[in-house]
Amino acid sequence: MSKSLILASASPRRTALLNQLGIAHTVRPVDIDESRQGEESPLTQVTRLASEKARAAFALLDDDEQTNHVVLASDTLIALDGESLGKPRDLADSRRMLQALSGRTHDVLTAISARDCNEEVTECIRTKVEFAPLTDEDIVRYWQTGEPSDKAGSYAIQGIGGQFVKAIEGSASAVVGLPLYETRLLLSRFGVQL
Numbered sequence: 001m002s003k004s005l006i007l008a009s010a011s012p013r014r015t016a017l018l019n020q021l022g023i024a025h026t027v028r029p030v031d032i033d034e035s036r037q038g039e040e041s042p043l044t045q046v047t048r049l050a051s052e053k054a055r056a057a058f059a060l061l062d063d064d065e066q067t068n069h070v071v072l073a074s075d076t077l078i079a080l081d082g083e084s085l086g087k088p089r090d091l092a093d094s095r096r097m098l099q100a101l102s103g104r105t106h107d108v109l110t111a112i113s114a115r116d117c118n119e120e121v122t123e124c125i126r127t128k129v130e131f132a133p134l135t136d137e138d139i140v141r142y143w144q145t146g147e148p149s150d151k152a153g154s155y156a157i158q159g160i161g162g163q164f165v166k167a168i169e170g171s172a173s174a175v176v177g178l179p180l181y182e183t184r185l186l187l188s189r190f191g192v193q194l
């Protein structure tokens with residue numbers, strides 16, 4: 001018997017990407033503390049957060065639901081010089097992030113985590129993104145559009161921020177929040193009807 005899918009995410013991008021795969025699902029976001037723990041690396045952090053989101057959402061299911069559901073969760077962080085960049089708090093934070101990304105190549109890390117009553121599998125997808133040099137005026141005007149505020153690294157490649165991206169190497173869908181290819185493989189392994 002195939003299992004039903006629960007997406008543990010408040011991100012409209014992740015729902016849209018899952019819809020692109022044509023996979024029926026219900027959405028049940030969870031709210032966890034996403035701050036860095038100690039000196040953990042961006043890879044450790046993003047993998048831990050995806051796993052914690054999946055675990056928290058699964059724990060909210062009753063016994064019956066746990067036997068016939070799979071929970072999928074994801075987390076996206078930018079990695080630059082060993083540091084992780086999440087969502088900006090304000091303009092100053094956005095400026096700090098975009099100045100750091102300006103004229104350089106960074107890694108976008110997206111971890112996906114699937115969990116059912118038998119097991120949890122979590123993996124991380126790394127995509128390289130090369131940014132054009134940005135002026136302070138670019139950064140302030142971009143902030144005023146409202147787009148950066150809920151995006152890791154303070155930009156959206158699929159939106160206005162796409163004009164700052166010179167090149168990308170890896171998974172475009174992973175940068176937006178859910179790697180389509182790897183998610184499909186993972187869910188099929190968990191018995192979700194594709």
Ligand SMILES: Cc1cn([C@H]2C[C@H](O)[C@@H](COP(=O)(O)OP(=O)(O)OP(=O)(O)O)O2)c(=O)[nH]c1=O
Pocket residue numbers: 008009010011013014029030034074075076077087108150151152153155156157158175176177
């Ligand atoms: C770099 C980049 C990030 N993003 C988004 C993807 C994620 O939604 C967001 C990073 O925040 P996340 O903490 O990964 O996710 P979220 O808080 O939006 O949703 P949830 O935890 O409930 O699943 O940044 C883009 O949409 N475009 C981009 O180019």
